[in-house]
Amino acid sequence: MAYLARVLKAASLKKTCDKYKRAKWQAYAAEGGEVDIRLCERKPLWLIKLRKKFKRSFLYKYLRKFRRKGTKENVFIKSLTGFLGGILLTYVYFFLFVVGLRFPLRISTYFCIIFGIIVCLGMAFSSKIRCFILLLIPVFFSKESRKVVMTYALYLSFTGPVHNMMHNMGILSDSMTCGQEMVRRTLRQIEDMVKAPFRAMKDTLTKIKKALQEAIDKTKTFFDNIKRIILSILYVIKKAVSWLGSIVNFCNKELGTPFQRCMKTLDDAIEDCKAKMGIMGFLCHVVHVVKALCYTVKFLDLICLFTEFVSDAIVGLVKRKLREFSTQIKNLFYVSVEFSHTYEHNLEASNSTKFIARTIIHEMTKKFEKLYKFFNLLGWGFSFFFILIFFRVYYYKYKYLSSDSYDNRYITSYIAELDLRRLKANRETILPLELRERKHYCSATSLRLLRSEVESILTTMLVLSLSTFQIAAFMLCDYGLYWVLFTIYHEGQKQVVQVEGAEIGLHVSGNGSLAKFYSNLGKALKIPKNPNLDVDPTHCLPDPIPPDKDKYMQIACLTGFCWILAVVEVYNLRLRNVVMSHYYPERAKERAVWLYNHILRSRGGFVKFARRQLRRKKRCAKGKRTEKITIKQRIFAKMPFLAKLFGQENEDACILCGTPKSKEEVLKKCATPGCGGKYCIKCFASLGNICTICQHPIEYGDITDISEEKDSSDESFEELMRHKMRDSYPSDDEGTFKSRETRPKFRDLERNLKIDFAQKVNEIIE
Structure with a gap:
């Protein structure tokens, strides 16, 4: 990877060298020389001549006045540009308040x-206000702005997708409640339909039972009459037999039975014969033979027995048979019909489903209402963000002017000039930076990122990815819920064709009570062909609210803008250093000196540092003179927090060569109030004991630093120039006057340093 970096750097240097050669050839050709240049590298002579004529024209001189600092034209163009920029910035704020933050038009107008x-x-x-406004531009692309934009995106997601999702959830709840009510109503209708055959059966059975009961009652009455007649006949027979028996008993009791009377008569005759015959009474025993005739009437004794038989056997048998016949008739006509139907439907609920759903939605809305109010107030709170931005800008400006180490990690042109001066003085330099130092320091215009900037970008992307995932989840849930509800609504609109089922019936043929009973039972159990059920679900289908695509696009743009800010944030924040360096060049030089010394002191390990300091003390170092660095300076350079802790953060040093103040090196400070010029003795002598920071070029005699183009409005400028060239003034230390010809020119010194820098670049290329 390091080899590839060296190859790329060599290619870049070669490209720069070729460009320099082409420019040199073109300049030589413009002066009339002939150079063999490739056709693709040649520039038309008419273009070169046109450029020369343009430089000699009045327009070019007038345009140079716009670029020359201090002229009326430059002041006018700055004022006009600043005024137009202020108008543009005001319109941007007005658009942000009205369209972005939805502030009332009247309040936004007054504020703007x-x-x-x-x-x-x-x-x-005011140049200070211009500096302040220019510092606002990078801060608007910092993490504070990104947080505000992301917060606003979250606010839009809560007031857009989340709010729409809550509405769709309410619609879904109402649809479910309507469906449950429809199911309950349909179940009640089905229950009535299921109960209808049983009710009809029950009614039919009740009617059949009633008819049978009437028939049984009639039959019972008929047989009761027959039984009563038979019993009456039996009673009459029994009474007749009893009467005959009583007559026979009376006859037998009074006269005896025929057999008894026959036997008694014969016995009485024998006794009478014996009485009359006396001794011849044995002849009376002949009558015993005649007693055999009495047995002929013996059967007449059965008449009494017959009456008893009739009374006991016949009548009892008839009664028993009649009772059995009655029981058989009763069993024959006895019908027992039992109808048992059980249907249990228990729903223990204190409230209806619709009321419960509305209560849930109300509770959820009540909980989210506080969040909605918070985000609505957050929209007004965005106005205080600008106050925070102003505070951040003021804080950065204050730290830049008061602290040398604050945001001081960029290699500027002042550091390059300082390094060239030290190179010319044969002192230790820092350029080019080491590989380890390139991870911590770079140019403000470089695309290369520092280690701290890379860590900041990675941390920012991690936090931003979480917020982006949250917003994407809100949008996905909202759109997913809408898609599901829309699919249900679209598919539910289709009508389902109900297929008619076969009709089931029961046909009973025959006559009689049982046939009629089964026929009525079959009619009662007949199922309706087309039951009239209210099962149309179309009025319960959820009709969702579609997502706001414009708000989705706005949220996506804000989120994408946040990601862009996360990537370019470090480059935008570098502009703060560039702006402050432009408006406060003296302070930029002081910070460049501090950074130069900081890099020089923190370079290398402790062993290398100790070895260099020993060589410096023994005067055995060859080539460049080693800079003296104390242990305290080394520790403060390695651990900057100790320098802040002990109040050694800012250190006095020469703004030209970077030599720090010490017992050996005494710095010359400019006596002008408010001037930050500090020079070592050698650099101050090279400037002719004059501070070129706080004085006008005319005052120290170098008119090459100012514009030579003048017009009729520059009379005061000419008078001041003649006055300064005619009069003399003492220097800061020696009190002597040096003419313009003998006084060294700072511009010439700077030009020589640039030549040395070009030579150094050529050496590096070679």
Whole structure:
């Protein structure tokens, strides 16, 4: 990887060298020389002549006045540009307040009027306000702006997709409640339909039972009458037999039975014969033979027995048979019909489903209402963000002017000039930077990222990815819920064709009670062919609210803008250093000196540092003179927090060569109030004991630093120039006057240093 970097650097240097050669050849050709240049590298002579004529024209001289600092034209163009920039910035703020933050038009107008007056006048006539406004531009692309934009994107996601999702959830809840009510109503209808045959059967059975009961009652009455008649006949027979028996009993009791009377008569005759015959009474025993005739009437005794038989056997048998016949008739006509139907439907709920769903939606809305209010207030809170931005800009400006180490990690042109001066003085330099140092320091215009910047970008992307995932989840849930509900609504609109089922019936042929019973039972169990059920679900289908595509696009643009800010944030923040360096060049030189010494002191390990210091003490170092660095300076360079802790963060040093103040090196400070010029004795002598920071070029006699083009409006400038060239003034230390011809020129010194820099670049290329 290091080899590839060297190859790329060599290719870049070769390209720069070729460009330099072509420019040199073109300049030589413009002077009239002939150089063999490739056709593709040649420039038309008419273009070169046109450029020369343009440089001699009045327009070119007038345009140079716009670029020359201090002229009326330059002041006018700065004021006009600042005023127009203030108007543009005011319109941008107005558009942001009205369209972006949805502020009321009246409040936004009043605020932008006040803001526009301050900004337009300030940018037109004050360089400090111009510096402050220019510092606002990089801060607007910093992490604070990204956080605000991401917060606003979250606010839009809550007021857009999340709010729409809550509405669709309410629609889904209403649809489910409607469906449950429809199912409950349909189940009630089905229950009634299921119960209808059983009710009909019950009614039929009740009617059949009633008819049978009537028939049984009639039959019972008929047989009761027959039984009563038979019992009456039996009673009459029994009474007759009883009467005959009583007569026979009376006859037998009074007269005896015929057999008894016959036997008694014969016995009485024998006794009477014996009485009359006396001794011849034995002849009376002949009558015993006649007793045999009495047995002929013996059967007449059965008449009494017959009456008893009739009374006991016949009547009892008839009664028993009649009872059995009655029981058989009863069993024959006895019908027992039992109808048992059980249907249990238990729903223990204190409230209806619709009421419960509305309660849930109300609770969720109540919880999210606080969040909605918070984000609505957050929209007003965005106005305070600009106050925070102003504070951040002021804080950066204050730290830049007061602290040398704050945001001081960029290699500027002042460091390059300082390195060339030290190179010319045969002192230790820092350029080119080492590989380890390139990870911590670079140019403000370089595309290469520092290690701290890479870590910052990775951390920012990690945090930003979480927020992006959250916003994407909100949008995905909203669109997913809408897609599901829309699919349900679209598919539910299709009508389902119901197929008619076969009709089931029961036909009973025959006559009689049982046939009629089964026929009525079959009619009762007949299922309706087309039951009238209200099962149309179209009025319960959820009709969702579609997502706001414009708000989706706005959220996506804001999120993408945040990702762009995360990538270019470090480059935007570098502009703050460039702006401050432009408006405060003296302070930029002081910071460049501090950074130069910091890099020089922190370079290498401790062993290398100790070895160099020993060589410096023994005066055995060859080539460049080694810079003296103390242990305290080394520790403070390696651990900057100790320098802040002990108050050694800012250190006095020469702004030309970077030599720090010490017992051996005494710095010359400019006596002009507010001037930050500090020089070592050698550099101050090379400047002719004059501070070129706080003085005008005319004052120290170098008119090459100012514009030579003048017009009729520059009379005061000419008078001042003649006055300064005619009069003399003492220097800071020696009190002697040096003429313009003998006084060294700072511009010539700078030009020589640039030549040395070009020579050094050529050496590096070679």
